Amino acid sequence: MDQIVQLLFNPNHQAPSPLVLVVLVALAVGMPPIMRYLAGKSNNDNTRGKK
Numbered sequence: 001m002d003q004i005v006q007l008l009f010n011p012n013h014q015a016p017s018p019l020v021l022v023v024l025v026a027l028a029v030g031m032p033p034i035m036r037y038l039a040g041k042s043n044n045d046n047t048r049g050k051k
Helices: 002-009 018-049
Strands: none
Touching: none
């Protein structure tokens, strides 16, 4: 838990490791399209059931 707090608030003002940066960039780039796809799929499923 302490590592998560340090990562989020960075009390020592140290640069994050390259692995952390890669994961954060991957999440920032990958999550919006995935969430759009899931939202669209959910909307399509909801409209298909209603006639």
